[in-house]
């Protein structure tokens with residue numbers, strides 16, 4: 001049996017728990033030996049699941065790093081604005097790092113991290129999980145095979161579903177750029193990373209337009225209270241009425257109803273149209289409680305922990321004061337709700353990226369036009385497929401297909417494959433492209449340039465950004 005890589009976790013929230021699940025599933029690959037997390041229930045739960053000794057449980061990452069080095073790797077899953085200091089300190093302490101994206105929320109901090117990685121000679125992986133999905137690996141493989149000829153243009157869309165956008169970017173953690181990071185960095189650094197990976201060249205010029213124009217106070221219906229449950233006059237018809245999302249789980253019903261799996265569709269019909277009957281059934285068949293009293297995404301954001309009370313009454317009470325209960329037109333949000341980006345790479349290839357928060361389903365769609373062929377891809381919550389159209393033969397071929405995954409595997413399976421790749425790098429010491437901090441920062445540099453281009457309404461020449469990177 002292999003000896004697992006030993007790790008410490010900073011931030012036992014959603015992402016931390018995901019990487020924790022990997023360690024529980026593959027105990028011969030990864031073992032968490034310490035945790036730092038200020039929320040008691042999360043901290044205790046993580047410590048209990050991973051059998052972490054009392055001495056290695058901390059309220060704060062600083063306390064953890066004040067100890068002698070406890071493991072090989074520090075997995076840093078704190079929120080966006082809390083990445084730089086733990087990363088720099090952990091590098092100094094001798095840890096290799098797995099760092100959630102974005103590396104940091106400012107360019108200066110990203111540069112500091114790259115500098116420190118290079119000074120210390122440590123490995124740092126950034127969690128650009130999409131690179132590890134079967135879907136995007138297939139796209140990259142097709143590009144590299146030359147089947148499409150010379151790539152001339154890429155059109156990539158990040159279609160954020162209406163329910164995901166309102167949950168995360170109007171009511172949630174990433175709604176306010178001063179508290180987290182600009183939308184283009186928070187959500188699209190994955191997409192910019194994919195473009196950089198596909199093109200294999202540096203961006204030369206960038207411009208962008210976009211704004212926040214829908215989820216604003218002017219669009220609030222007359223008489224709408226600050227919190228949905230305070231008696232909103234349009235609660236029967238509002239798409240974003242909080243109980244519809246967090247109690248009736250309309251997003252989950254919509255996602256699953258688009259699948260081909262009859263049984264899951266049936267369960268969702270039961271949840272939507274026969275909730276009283278389901279309540280009764282769940283008393284006789286306890287596993288149905290999971291469906292009746294939903295506790296996974298997005299409802300888990302209302303709670304600190306899975307063990308709490310997920311009844312409708314308690315959820316309703318939480319929605320009276322939680323940010324997730326706020327009217328979407330009267331929230332604390334200021335990140336864009338739609339944005340366009342145009343990029344010209346040094347090799348002349350042009351690409352555009354559209355991000356918007358009004359999609360019927362969640363996912364990415366893309367089209368890559370080369371001199372010999374055209375690739376069309378859908379990486380959506382309802383399924384994935386890639387087709388290639390050969391310009392010479394005039395024939396189209398489906399080269400990749402995957403149905404809706406109801407297993408709960410996140411990011412098309414990318415989360416676990418990212419860990420596999422990171423662990424492989426640690427054991428072989430062969431730095432892969434994603435564990436090269438200079439490569440990982442490229443998507444961030446692009447995001448900061450896009451933000452500058454949009455805010456200042458100008459075309460940004462990327463030389464200035466690359467000079468900053470080269471000067472560190």
Ligand SMILES: NC(=O)c1ccc[n+]([C@@H]2O[C@H](COP(=O)([O-])OP(=O)(O)OC[C@H]3O[C@@H](n4cnc5c(N)ncnc54)[C@H](O)[C@@H]3O)[C@@H](O)[C@H]2O)c1
Nearest residue numbers: 010011012013014015036037060061077078079080100127
């Ligand atoms: N790779 C991806 O696709 C992906 C997806 C979602 C989120 N993210 C990123 O992952 C990071 C974490 O996101 P999340 O959804 O898990 O957030 P989260 O809020 O669920 O988790 C963050 C955790 O950090 C803890 N924390 C706060 N202060 C701390 C401290 N001083 N010491 C230790 N822990 C502390 C919080 O209590 C919380 O439990 C964010 O930067 C986010 O942008 C990445």
